[in-house]
Structure formats: C-alpha cells, structure tokens
Amino acid sequence: LPLLHDAHHRLTPIQAARLGKDLEPYRPFWLEDCTPAENQEALRLVRRHTTTPLAIGEVLNTVYDYQALITEQLIDYVRSAVTHFGGVTPLRKLFDFAAQYQIKSAVHGPEDISPVGMAAAVHLDLAVHNFGIQEYSGHTPLTEEVFRHAYTFTEGYLHPGDAPGIGVELDEELAAAHPYKAAYLPVNRLGDGTVHDW
Template sequence: MKITDVKTFIVGNPWKNWVFVKVYTDEGLTGLGEATGLTAKPAEAEIHELKRFVIGEDPRHPERIWQKMYKRVFLGIRVAMNAIEIACWDILGKSLGVPLWQLLGGKHRPRLRVYANGWYKGPRDPGFFAEAAARVKAMGYTALKFDPFGTAYRFLDAEEEKRSLALVRAVREAVGDDVDILIEGHDRFSVSTAIRIGKQLEEFRPMWFETPVMSTDIAATVEVARAINVPVAVGERYHRLSQFMELLSHRVVDIVQPETLRIGGISGARKAAALAEAAEAFVALHQAQSPLNTAINAHIHASIPNFLIQECFDDFLEPWAHEIMHGVPRVRDGYLEPSDAPGLGVELDEEEMARHPYDEDYFIRLFEEGWETRRR
C-alpha cells in the first residue's frame, strides 16, 4: 500500500477555523487527521509542503513516517506532521479492520469520564454563569471547566479579582459538591498573582487550576504548584517530550495535558502518557479543536492506564458541527465511549463542510472584552 495524495479541508468554525487532512492510498483506503491550531492557513500550507515526503510511503508505518518528516524539517515538530501521522494510524486500523484503541493495546475501561468546556458563552455575570452551569449539570456532566478571569493579563485589579472569584463561587453553588469544577488560567498570570488567586480558589475545591502562568516556564509552574493546595494542570503548549520529562522530574505537578496535535500525534501522546505514568501522574489530553479530535483522544485515553478525564466542547459547538462528520462518539450522562469501527471510526462529509468555508475573522480573542462568547 502506498500514499498517493494528501489533501486539506478548512471549515469555518466561528472561534477557530478547523483544518483537516485526508491521506489517500493506491488501495482506496483513506485516513483522516486534524491540524487545527490558532491559525489555519499556515497549517494548511505546511501540510502541502510536507506531503512530498510521504507520497509513495506505506501509511501502515505511521511512526516511521513521522520520523521521516521530523528529520526532513531539521528535527522540528509541526502540526502538519502530527495530522498526517494521525491519518496514517486511521489507515492502519482500517487495513486491519480494527479500531484504533485496539491497535494501541486495548481498553483499560469501557467508557471515559468527560468534562464540559465552551458552555459559558455570555456575560461575566454570576447569575448567568450559575444558570449555565446548572444546565450543564442537568445534561449529565459531572465536571465542567471555565475561565472566570476575563481580560486579565499578568495582574488583576481588586475589582476584577473580586468579580472572578464571585463567578467561581456562583458555579460551585449552582452545581453543588458532587460536580467537579476545573479552573482555566490560560497562561495569563504572573507567579505572585497566580499564587494569590490559587490560594483563594482552595475553598471551592477545584479539580485543578490549569496553566496559571506561562506553561512553557516550567520553573514558574513548579513555584505555583508548590505554593497552593490546588492541583496544577499543564502541558498543552509542550511540543517536545523532554518538556514533560523536566516538568515531571520536580514531582509536584501530577496532572499533565499533552496536546495530541502538538506533541507528535498519536504516538507522541502515548509517549507523553508513559512519561507521566513513570512519575505516577495522570493524563487529561488537551482538546480545543473539532469533534474529530474528540474521537482521536477517546481512542488514546481508553488505551492508557493513567487516564483522568477528557475535555469536550462538542455539545456547545455550532449546531452543524456534527453534520460535517459522522462516527464521532457522543457524550451520554457525562461519559463517552470510543468507536468500535475500524481506525478512528470517523468520516468527513465534504459536501456539508463546503457550506462552512474559512473565514479570516474566525479567531478566539483571548484577553479582549467578551472573548467568552467565542464570536467575532
């Protein structure tokens, strides 16, 4: 079997254009991957630049193909490489007639606990947050994540700090003690601010405080983690396994969030999970892309022993999000099950995707007033 072509598709999701890759073979099998990031056109261009290195290769060797691309770009790591690698895993599973989770060693658990994200598209008002959180709980979710910090960058003035904590209090009171809340920091704070905020979050018993400081600053992350009695979660910005090795060596952060599309695709995510397992740490793969990545991460999570919880935006996306692809597992009562279909178990509807074209204004505008609405 040989790769004959690699094509891209961009779908205009209002807060982040989604980028998909499709790998074609001479035997008729195709595979899907995703290259969604904060920008779309650079990823699309990278895929077309890199396809010269994979055409003619046997897609049933996904890690070998990734290594070839890695060396061709002078030991760099690109989202395009990871998307192609994922598509090759999809083809491998289809060629053998087995789901990806089975290729990865089988399931450790029949279903995966999920936390909701993207549910708070409205004003930074305690009443709105409380009502929205209550609706999420009523949908069956047992955990939800949110960023209450508005436009804060490095520091918070007294009024904004009070407002942010009022949002957290409102959500905790709305969902009660039987639902986990997860606080998103979006890398925004200085060390001193993160520690002060983290200490005040303790009374609300969050499952974690995510990326409270610039997450690539491992020394700063460790400083915060040692100072507060809330678990710190981090890892979505890491693109090299050595970064996880360094972070985990301090033995103070024990929840890591590799980004499958950044860390090296399916193989890279599994390797990051193995490093975490060696340090007795849990894994909750980061996910803020299309429902295709829900399916990808579900297969990985099912196959690792140190899975904690899976992020999911799917119930809070545009109504058409599930019309552009078929086979993505849906959240039921706060859990989802990876597909048993061969490969990823997902196929794109190219005709439906064409109804939602790329838009140059589709960006998430973090640190701007009203970014939570995820609208331009």
C-alpha cells in the same frame, strides 16, 4: 461536582500560589495554566505553597517541553492535544513518561480540535492507565454533520462507539459546499489600550 479553573497563563507566580492556597478548602479538581507555561520556574514557586492540583500543557508540543515539569513533579495533569503533539504515538509516550511520576492525562479538547482529533483522543484515553479526564466542548451542528463520528457524549461521559478505526467519516461533498472562512481569536486589550495576550 468538582470545579476546574483555567487562569489562561495570566497570573504571576505569587498570585497563582495565593489563589491555589485560597481555593484549597473548595477542593478544586485543578488549577489550569496558572502561570505562563514557558516559565517553568514559576511552577516551582506555586508548588511550594499549595496542594491544589495543577494542570498545564495545552501550548506544549513535545516531550522535551515537559521534561522538568514531569521529573520534578511540578504538575498533576498533562494537557496536550493529539493534534498538536504529533499524533497518537508521541502523546501515548508522554502519558507513559508521566505515569512514572503519578501524573495523569487530560487531553485538550476545545471546539477547534476537530471531531477527528476528539475521536483520536477518546481512543487514546481508553488505552492509557493514567487517564485523568477528557476536555470536551462539542462542535456546531454543521461540523457534526460534516464529520460523522461514532463517539457520543452523554451526561458528562464520552463513549467511543463501536465503529472501526477511530470511527469518523468525512462528508467531502457537504464540506465542499461550505468553503473555509478565516476566523481569529479575539484581540485582548488592557484598560489603557495596550494589546495583551488573551
């Protein structure tokens, strides 16, 4: 099975270039978010040094964020989520734009993308010709109960099911019985205690 490595924007451009080059013999599926997505200059340097496929975009929200990345063919996969990109239509347009440059889709799918967002992603994946891969991390049993969905995940493959629409029913009574509790991402600190982007 191919490996996918996520560097979470932590590498410097030259570290990312070297990692991509060192990983080439192992043919990884991709190197994700190797450098900060906001500094797109960095990817020009990485690209010059490695043929390891690059994926980026889970923190990007508009097609304009991708303009240089796509037209200069600095990436191989676009990673935005339906829920962060303004919905199905804008993301569909992004995928069509990317397709002109042989760049594929790879919709972001962590647990905090609800089953509604996941169902929308699975349907969109089926509608585009440059589908690449779909991230999926599943949800807690309670989330699965509140959001009854038609899509299924079996042995690495998602199936949309055959329910109408995107196939998700929200059980409002069950949801009301479990009030929202605030939750935060971990605070990351360096060895000297400095707060650091995680």
